[in-house]
Amino acid sequence: MKVRKVTAAASVLLALSLTATACGGDDKDDKGSGGGKKITIGIKFDQPGLGQKTPDGKYEGFDVDVATYVAKELGYKEGDIEWKEAKSADRETMLQRGDVDFIAATYSITPEREEKVDFAGPYLLAHQDILVRADDKSIKSPKDLNNKKLCSVAGSTSAQNVKKKLAPKADLQTYGGYSECLTGLQNKVIDALTTDDSILAGYAAQKEFEGKFKLAGFKMTNENYGIGVKKGSDLKKKINDALTKMVKDKAWDETVKKHFGPANYKNEPAPQIGDIVK
Amino acid sequence: MTSVLYDAPGPRAKRRNILYSIGFLVVLAAAAYWVYTKLDEKNQLEWVKWKPFFTDSRPWETYIWPGLENTLTAAAFAMLIALPLGAVFGIARLSDHAWVRWPSGAVVEFFRAIPVLILMVFANAALAEFTDVSSEDRPLYAVVTGLVLYNASVLAEIVRAGILSLPKGQSEAAMAIGLRKGQTMRSVLLPQSVTAMLPAIVSQLVVIVKDTALGGAMLTFSELLASVRPMSAAYGANTIACFTIVALIFVVINFILTTFASWLEGRLRRGKKSTGAVVPVAAVAGTQATGAEH
Amino acid sequence: MFDFLEGYDLWAAFWTTVKLTALSAVGSLIWGTLLAGMRVSPVPLMRGFGTAYVNVVRNIPLTVIIVFTSLGLFQTLNINMGADDFTTINFRLAVFGLTAYTAAFVCEALRSGINTVPVGQAEAARAIGLSFTQVLTLVILPQAFRSVVGPLANVLIALTKNTTVAAAIGVTEAALLMREMIENEAQLILIGAVFAFGYICLTLPTGLILGWVSKKVAVKR
Numbered sequence: 001m002k003v004r005k006v007t008a009a010a011s012v013l014l015a016l017s018l019t020a021t022a023c024g025g026d027d028k029d030d031k032g033s034g035g036g037k038k039i040t041i042g043i044k045f046d047q048p049g050l051g052q053k054t055p056d057g058k059y060e061g062f063d064v065d066v067a068t069y070v071a072k073e074l075g076y077k078e079g080d081i082e083w084k085e086a087k088s089a090d091r092e093t094m095l096q097r098g099d100v101d102f103i104a105a106t107y108s109i110t111p112e113r114e115e116k117v118d119f120a121g122p123y124l125l126a127h128q129d130i131l132v133r134a135d136d137k138s139i140k141s142p143k144d145l146n147n148k149k150l151c152s153v154a155g156s157t158s159a160q161n162v163k164k165k166l167a168p169k170a171d172l173q174t175y176g177g178y179s180e181c182l183t184g185l186q187n188k189v190i191d192a193l194t195t196d197d198s199i200l201a202g203y204a205a206q207k208e209f210e211g212k213f214k215l216a217g218f219k220m221t222n223e224n225y226g227i228g229v230k231k232g233s234d235l236k237k238k239i240n241d242a243l244t245k246m247v248k249d250k251a252w253d254e255t256v257k258k259h260f261g262p263a264n265y266k267n268e269p270a271p272q273i274g275d276i277v278k
Numbered sequence: 279m280t281s282v283l284y285d286a287p288g289p290r291a292k293r294r295n296i297l298y299s300i301g302f303l304v305v306l307a308a309a310a311y312w313v314y315t316k317l318d319e320k321n322q323l324e325w326v327k328w329k330p331f332f333t334d335s336r337p338w339e340t341y342i343w344p345g346l347e348n349t350l351t352a353a354a355f356a357m358l359i360a361l362p363l364g365a366v367f368g369i370a371r372l373s374d375h376a377w378v379r380w381p382s383g384a385v386v387e388f389f390r391a392i393p394v395l396i397l398m399v400f401a402n403a404a405l406a407e408f409t410d411v412s413s414e415d416r417p418l419y420a421v422v423t424g425l426v427l428y429n430a431s432v433l434a435e436i437v438r439a440g441i442l443s444l445p446k447g448q449s450e451a452a453m454a455i456g457l458r459k460g461q462t463m464r465s466v467l468l469p470q471s472v473t474a475m476l477p478a479i480v481s482q483l484v485v486i487v488k489d490t491a492l493g494g495a496m497l498t499f500s501e502l503l504a505s506v507r508p509m510s511a512a513y514g515a516n517t518i519a520c521f522t523i524v525a526l527i528f529v530v531i532n533f534i535l536t537t538f539a540s541w542l543e544g545r546l547r548r549g550k551k552s553t554g555a556v557v558p559v560a561a562v563a564g565t566q567a568t569g570a571e572h
Numbered sequence: 573m574f575d576f577l578e579g580y581d582l583w584a585a586f587w588t589t590v591k592l593t594a595l596s597a598v599g600s601l602i603w604g605t606l607l608a609g610m611r612v613s614p615v616p617l618m619r620g621f622g623t624a625y626v627n628v629v630r631n632i633p634l635t636v637i638i639v640f641t642s643l644g645l646f647q648t649l650n651i652n653m654g655a656d657d658f659t660t661i662n663f664r665l666a667v668f669g670l671t672a673y674t675a676a677f678v679c680e681a682l683r684s685g686i687n688t689v690p691v692g693q694a695e696a697a698r699a700i701g702l703s704f705t706q707v708l709t710l711v712i713l714p715q716a717f718r719s720v721v722g723p724l725a726n727v728l729i730a731l732t733k734n735t736t737v738a739a740a741i742g743v744t745e746a747a748l749l750m751r752e753m754i755e756n757e758a759q760l761i762l763i764g765a766v767f768a769f770g771y772i773c774l775t776l777p778t779g780l781i782l783g784w785v786s787k788k789v790a791v792k793r
Contacts, residue, residue: 208514532631
């Protein structure tokens with residue numbers, strides 16, 4: 001008889017949990033459409049200097065500042081912004097489905113992506129570069145990377161670039177995230193971490209790493225960071241206007257200096273809207 | 279604890295055991311010391327790296343707790359759906375009708391043979407393509423789908439093995455007093471086999487909790503293990519500290535789960551409903567079902 | 573229909589899976605047997621170690637263990653497994669991690685096997701003056717192994733599937749290739765089917781063959 005009770009209890013629980021999720025779903029819908037004056041923006045949560053969730057539960061970084069500025073120009077206050085994590089693999093889907101209004105998350109403009117979404121900007125020209133230990137003088141040009149221990153994130157284009165073009169003989173370690181690479185770099189089992197210089201600068205600027213790492217300054221590729229919007233969205237023009245204004249009133253320079261300055265990052269001048277460097 | 283494998287130690291054996299113990303302790307201590315010096319040498323024991331977890335509640339509130347919440351949610355859903363589903367399939371495989379037995383057997387064997395990670399990745403991609411689940415909820419749905427498909431099949435095998443472990447006389451006696459097949463199952467076989475199955479079921483539940491972490495590694499599901507990513511990024515790549523803390527949390531959760539289960543098992547056994555048969559926990563091994571049918 | 577497979581080395585990926593499985597299986601069988609020996613040994617400290625090891629390792633997600641082999645063993649303790657290129661190092665680290673994890677389950681399977689050996693066997697062995705090691709290796713374990721072929725087969729199948737986690741430290745086995753293909757190609761269902769089929773080809777025969785073996789060698793009582 002006990003079993004019957006157990007089964008009954010289990011089915012009640014199941015039913016309860018299902019209704020609970022259903023309600024959860026409704027709540028979110030209310031917030032999305034009913035609130036009216038909210039804007040949802042996709043950023044990275046784990047990229048110091050660009051988009052990082054801080055221990056206080058706030059968000060910090062260059063992408064965050066640019067997105068906040070743009071949102072303000074679009075008529076939203078800082079409190080109206082709802083931040084969502086936009087992981088690299090999810091970005092196109094999130095835009096296509098309308099889960100976010102726009103995405104500023106180290107989002108390079110590429111022809112493949114432009115088939116699926118529209119880009120405003122670019123708002124930053126980054127390059128693939130390497131991060132080495134501050135006392136390491138053995139890497140002077142990308143060619144020196146051959147026979148070196150390199151690290152990057154699994155599946156990233158930076159990793160593929162190294163293997164295919166830049167230094168085919170380099171020994172490449174891939175991990176799930178950059179933090180593991182940095183631990184390896186500190187532990188001296190890895191010689192260089194490679195990805196966009198903006199991302200590297202964000203790490204090197206952290207107070208825990210001050211003076212420990214340096215950027216090599218190789219401009220191995222051109223990465224034009226854009227703000228992704230849904231295909232055909234009228235936001236594109238408005239965001240472009242906001243970006244132009246941000247560059248004009250020097251807010252752009254300030255925020256670049258604030259987030260990348262400590263890393264000695266020599267940033268490219270603010271790019272012209274629509275001017276994509278191949 | 280007395281064992282049949284060796285005699286109760288006399289004075290000489292006791293001395294010898296102490297010597298072995300000391301020798302073993304020395305080896306362990308040497309290994310521990312070596313690990314300690316190496317960690318120290320690489321600055322992994324620096325207080326800065328560990329401080330956030332002990333002096334500050336923010337990393338727990340911002341990164342660990344939300345992750346833990348997701349882990350527990352996914353695990354709870356997977357358990358609640360997989361348990362009844364597993365019971366249904368397990369009983370279906372024992373059906374007298376071939377048209378029930380065969381398809382359910384095929385389903386169970388199919389999902390047991392495929393890595394749960396692949397089920398998750400596939401579920402995630404399929405959900406993105408064919409449904410309108412929002413990208414926020416999709417990883418959770420995909421993780422739960424993968425876990426349910428796989429663990430329901432494993433639980434089905436446990437249920438089947440549990441029922442088969444009962445003496446044949448039980449169902450014969452039930453038949454003799456005129457119970458129908460459904461009644462035999464409900465009032466005779468299932469209640470008795472539950473105690474036999476319990477240890478195996480619990481290790482499968484532990485597997486469910488652990489396997490939620492696969493969703494973090496491959497599916498961008500923000501569970502406990504995945505919380506290491508933003509956390510280690512915020513604290514200057516203190517990866518070893520972060521992973522250690524998270525691993526400890528997993529051990530604690532699963533320890534609570536197993537302790538609760540052995541308490542429950544003890545209670546059920548005292549109720550004298552058991553035949554003493556047990557579906558071996560070990561047989562459930564890692565992420566696999568019982569081997570009772572082999 | 574299957575032209576999307578072009579440009580991907582499916583065989584190499586699955587071959588890595590097979591190698592990972594085979595090596596870890598041998599390793600975990602040895603280490604698991606030693607652990608089981610410790611757990612039933614007369615030395616209290618070894619018993620304690622065996623119990624602690626099994627309970628801790630079983631409760632940690634495999635992903636954490638695999639990542640730890642790379643971050644802890646390789647990066648911090650400088651154990652490079654006798655190789656100096658990442659491909660080899662990571663492969664060996666993955667084998668090490670899978671062995672450490674799977675051994676806990678082998679140990680538990682063996683221990684339940686030891687429990688199935690009738691008490692009289694051990695008593696008789698002790699009566700003729702055999703030591704603990706002799707009782708275990710000559711009398712108990714040979715019988716225990718024969719009764720746990722079935723459960724061990726399940727451990728082996730689980731291990732085969734667990735090799736997918738090696739992708740976390742960059743070992744290019746089948747699951748990593750599948751993720752790459754899903755990223756790049758459009759035939760979602762077909763890719764899923766191909767990989768599901770691949771794993772079924774590996775796991776189903778293992779189960780069937782070892783199931784047959786377990787019936788063959790089972791001790792009739």
